[in-house]
Amino acid sequence: MYEGAVQDLIDELGRLPGIGPKSAQRIAFHVLEADAEDMMRLADAIRTVKDKVKHCSICFNVSEQETCSICRDERRDRAQICVVEESKDVMAIERTRTFRGRYHVLGGSINPIAGIGPDQLHIRELLTRLQNAEIEEVILATDPNLEGEATATYLARMLGSTGLKVTRLASGLPVGGDLEYADEVTLGRAFEGRRNVAG
Amino acid sequence: MYEGAVQDLIDELGRLPGIGPKSAQRIAFHVLEADAEDMMRLADAIRTVKDKVKHCSICFNVSEQETCSICRDERRDRAQICVVEESKDVMAIERTRTFRGRYHVLGGSINPIAGIGPDQLHIRELLTRLQNAEIEEVILATDPNLEGEATATYLARMLGSTGLKVTRLASGLPVGGDLEYADEVTLGRAFEGRRNVAG
Numbered sequence: 001m002y003e004g005a006v007q008d009l010i011d012e013l014g015r016l017p018g019i020g021p022k023s024a025q026r027i028a029f030h031v032l033e034a035d036a037e038d039m040m041r042l043a044d045a046i047r048t049v050k051d052k053v054k055h056c057s058i059c060f061n062v063s064e065q066e067t068c069s070i071c072r073d074e075r076r077d078r079a080q081i082c083v084v085e086e087s088k089d090v091m092a093i094e095r096t097r098t099f100r101g102r103y104h105v106l107g108g109s110i111n112p113i114a115g116i117g118p119d120q121l122h123i124r125e126l127l128t129r130l131q132n133a134e135i136e137e138v139i140l141a142t143d144p145n146l147e148g149e150a151t152a153t154y155l156a157r158m159l160g161s162t163g164l165k166v167t168r169l170a171s172g173l174p175v176g177g178d179l180e181y182a183d184e185v186t187l188g189r190a191f192e193g194r195r196n197v198a199g
Numbered sequence: 200m201y202e203g204a205v206q207d208l209i210d211e212l213g214r215l216p217g218i219g220p221k222s223a224q225r226i227a228f229h230v231l232e233a234d235a236e237d238m239m240r241l242a243d244a245i246r247t248v249k250d251k252v253k254h255c256s257i258c259f260n261v262s263e264q265e266t267c268s269i270c271r272d273e274r275r276d277r278a279q280i281c282v283v284e285e286s287k288d289v290m291a292i293e294r295t296r297t298f299r300g301r302y303h304v305l306g307g308s309i310n311p312i313a314g315i316g317p318d319q320l321h322i323r324e325l326l327t328r329l330q331n332a333e334i335e336e337v338i339l340a341t342d343p344n345l346e347g348e349a350t351a352t353y354l355a356r357m358l359g360s361t362g363l364k365v366t367r368l369a370s371g372l373p374v375g376g377d378l379e380y381a382d383e384v385t386l387g388r389a390f391e392g393r394r395n396v397a398g
Binding site: 002003004005006008009011012013015016017018019023025026027028029030031032036038039040041042043044045046047048049050052053062063064068069086087088091181 | 218
């Protein structure tokens with residue numbers, strides 16, 4: 001409907017998650033009318049994220065450096081590793097201020113329908129990390145949905161023979177929901193109530 | 200919460216209309232994980248809109264050229280001018296395929312609370328256009344809300360002495376809707392505007 005550049009922008013915006021055609025149009029017109037400097041900052045922010053942000057070489061959390069700020073932080077407890085699906089989950093847990101250990105981001109969950117098996121996740125790297133004698137506990141904090149539970153069960157079985165304490169976040173998280181959307185109190189409770197699932 | 204570049208992007212996205220903090224975070228992580236080429240295309244689309252898209256010098260619709268595609272189209276009826284608030288309204292009317300005249304985009308509506316009076320809108324330019332002898336009818340298609348009605352009333356009074364035909368879009372029941380769910384004002388307008396259908 002629109003001329004070239006405006007329609008191009010509407011098309012690109014419409015491909016973003018949660019942006020429908022009406023929202024894409026509204027945002028495109030906002031871009032058109034807004035301060036040029038603000039919009040160039042937005043365009044640059046997109047470029048910068050793609051250019052500069054990588055994954056931490058230890059835990060696979062997002063990071064602008066070789067290792068993320070949590071892995072670099074000497075005050076974090078080296079005895080605990082919390083296994084999550086995504087970097088978003090790290091931030092959700094950090095907001096609860098309940099956990100002082102380190103993380104391991106799997107990069108997703110086991111989902112046979114989508115063709116994602118254990119080999120597509122950072123499980124091998126987790127096993128390598130767990131060979132470090134400092135580590136005492138692995139907390140399985142995958143999402144409380146079908147794929148997250150399957151992933152936790154898989155990891156619990158695999159880690160059963162290691163002699164490590166392997167725990168799972170307590171129920172209290174609404175089943176079927178996404179970890180990142182849980183409120184801080186619920187997520188904090190879930191941390192406190194984590195149970196032994198292997199051994 | 201996040202490191203530099205990711206947080207910068209979340210902040211910039213959160214300033215867009217209709218994008219809350221959760222959506223901004225979800226989109227930022229999508230940018231992070233998505234194909235780099237796709238994301239560079241999005242960044243470029245934003246830049247291109249700011250660099251290339253201007254307003255038509257005749258009707259103030261969005262345009263990449265000096266005049267917009269509608270004003271350049273020789274097949275459009277020069278006798279009718281449809282006055283709207285925004286370029287988005289031009290597209291909404293174009294989708295109906297009902298109107299074959301030209302447009303005039305005011306750039307908003309009269310809103311004393313927001314400090315927008317007739318001088319902040321492209322009303323002077325409209326009056327200049329209307330001096331052209333080709334024009335026979337001015338259709339006031341501002342929004343059917345308080346500000347849009349005030350703007351239409353202002354224009355109707357101003358154009359009363361020109362001898363031009365000045366019309367306003369009909370108010371009434373939305374097609375496909377239920378009469379019982381219509382608000383009182385709309386239903387009242389539908390009554391006032393009732394038309395003879397027999398004989």
